[in-house]
Each structure stands twice: as C-alpha cells, then as structure tokens.
Amino acid sequence: MNLFFGKAKAKTTAKDAIYKLRETLDMLEKRQTFLESKADNELKIAKANATKNRRVALMALKKKKVFDGNIEKINGARMTIETQMMAIENANVNLETMGAMRSGAEAMKNIHGSMDINKVDATMDDIRDQMDIADEISVAISRPVGIGEDLDEDELLNELEELEQEELDAKMLETPSPAVYTPNVPRHEPERNKRIEEEDEEAELKALQASMAM
Incomplete structure (x- = not known):
C-alpha cells in the first residue's frame, strides 16, 4: 500500500475502457x-x-455560427472516440487470440511431455504385430477342418475329367443323327408290276372257272 498517495488504482481493462468510451460517445x-x-x-x-x-x-447568424463550430468539434471528438474504440477492440481480440494460442501451445507441450518418439515407434510396432496375429487367427478359423486334407488333388482332377467326358458323350447321344438323303425314285415300275400280277390272277381264275364248267 502506498502511504502517501493512498490505494493504488486498479488497472483499466479493455472491457471497462470500451464501456466508458461508449458512454462518452452517447x-x-x-x-x-x-x-x-x-x-x-x-x-x-x-x-x-x-x-x-x-x-x-x-x-x-452569429449564434448559429457558434453552434456550428461546437458541432464541428463534437464531430471530431466522436471520430476520435470511435477510432479509439475500434483500436481497443482489435487489441482486445489480438490479446484473446494470443491467450488462446498460448494455452494451446502449453497443452500440446504437456501432452508431448509424456510421450517419447521411441515409445511411439514401439507402440506402433506392437500394433502391427497384433494385427498380423489377428490376421493369421482369422485365416486359421475360416479354414474348414477335416475336408480335403488327405485327398490327392491329381486323383480328383482325373475323376473330374472322366465326369466331363461322360457328360460330353451323353450330349452327343442325345443329338439327332442327320437325315439320310433318299433319291426320288419314280414309283411307276412297282405299280406296273402289281397290275401285271392282278391280270395274271384274273386269268388263272377264269381258266379255273372254265374247267369247272366242262
């Protein structure tokens, strides 16, 4: 405490200064x-x-001139106050920004203080190893048990080829054979022979009837 000048004056904050300037501007x-x-x-x-x-x-007119002079002075004062308010607001924004950035830097420093690059590398190696193990386990679990373990693959391939050949043979048997070309032989000769035979039979019948009549 200052014994000669009384209590020390508190520092004016940016918020207080802007508030006071706004009152003055109003x-x-x-x-x-x-x-x-x-x-x-x-x-x-x-x-x-x-x-x-x-x-x-x-x-x-003289009074008006005086009033106009005072109005001009007030305009200048208002301009100065508005400029000062803008400067304080910008400075306050910069101060808040720097404070936030400083807090962020300190937080990052605290976080990185408990970390070591060698520990990070070791942790990443452990993660990769565990991922590889998990991969191998997944493959082992997904492999069927007791199916095809003792079978000869060549023997299976031969059997498969036999089945394919049988299938091809069956398809060939089901395919209809091509039609045989038959020449168009005139039917006049068989009809003539048949007519001759009928005439002979008729002649023999008439001869038999004649012998019976005698």
Missing part, C-alpha cells in the same frame, strides 16, 4: 443533436428577420 451524440436543433432555430430567426430587422437576423 453523450456527445445527444449534445450534437441538441446543438443542431439550436442552430436550426437560429437560422429560422435569421430568415424571418432578414428584411424586417437586420440586427436581430445578424445576431441569429
């Missing part, structure tokens, strides 16, 4: 609005007395 805006209304009123008085009372009109 006050200046209200003051400017008031002065603008006064200047407008003096202008009306000057216009109303321009031809009637030059002294009153001139006094009104």
Whole structure:
C-alpha cells in the first residue's frame, strides 16, 4: 500500500475502457443533436428577420455560427472516440487470440511431455504385430477342418475329367443323327408290276372257272 498517495488504482481493462468510451460517445451524440436543433432555430430567426430587422437576423447568424463550430468539434471528438474504440477492440481480440494460442501451445507441450518418439515407434510396432496375429487367427478359423486334407488333388482332377467326358458323350447321344438323303425314285415300275400280277390272277381264275364248267 502506498502511504502517501493512498490505494493504488486498479488497472483499466479493455472491457471497462470500451464501456466508458461508449458512454462518452452517447453523450456527445445527444449534445450534437441538441446543438443542431439550436442552430436550426437560429437560422429560422435569421430568415424571418432578414428584411424586417437586420440586427436581430445578424445576431441569429452569429449564434448559429457558434453552434456550428461546437458541432464541428463534437464531430471530431466522436471520430476520435470511435477510432479509439475500434483500436481497443482489435487489441482486445489480438490479446484473446494470443491467450488462446498460448494455452494451446502449453497443452500440446504437456501432452508431448509424456510421450517419447521411441515409445511411439514401439507402440506402433506392437500394433502391427497384433494385427498380423489377428490376421493369421482369422485365416486359421475360416479354414474348414477335416475336408480335403488327405485327398490327392491329381486323383480328383482325373475323376473330374472322366465326369466331363461322360457328360460330353451323353450330349452327343442325345443329338439327332442327320437325315439320310433318299433319291426320288419314280414309283411307276412297282405299280406296273402289281397290275401285271392282278391280270395274271384274273386269268388263272377264269381258266379255273372254265374247267369247272366242262
């Protein structure tokens, strides 16, 4: 504690400074609005007395000039305050960003402090080994037990070829044989022979009837 100057003044934060600047800006805006209304009123008085009372009109213009000067000063102050507020806000954003980045860096340092590259490599090697073992176990489990272990593969192939040959033979037997070409022989000769035989039989019948009649 300072015994001569009393209690030390607390540091102003960015939030407090921005809040105070906003209050001041609101006050200046209200003051400017008031002065603008006064200047407008003096202008009306000057216009109303321009031809009637030059002294009153001139006094009104002087007052308006004073009001305009104060309005100009307020505009400058407002511009300065708005610029300062923007600078403080940007600085505060930068401060928060740096704080967050610093926290992130410290967190990464703490995490990496408990890790070692050799330990990481060893862990990755263990993972690969365990994955290979799991692969081998999966293959062993999926292999059928007691099926085809003692069979001769050459013998099976020969039997398969015999079955294929039998299938081909069966298909060939089922295939219809090609039609035999038969020449178109005229049928006139057999018909003529048949007619001759019928005539001979008829002649023999008539001869028999004649002998019986005698």
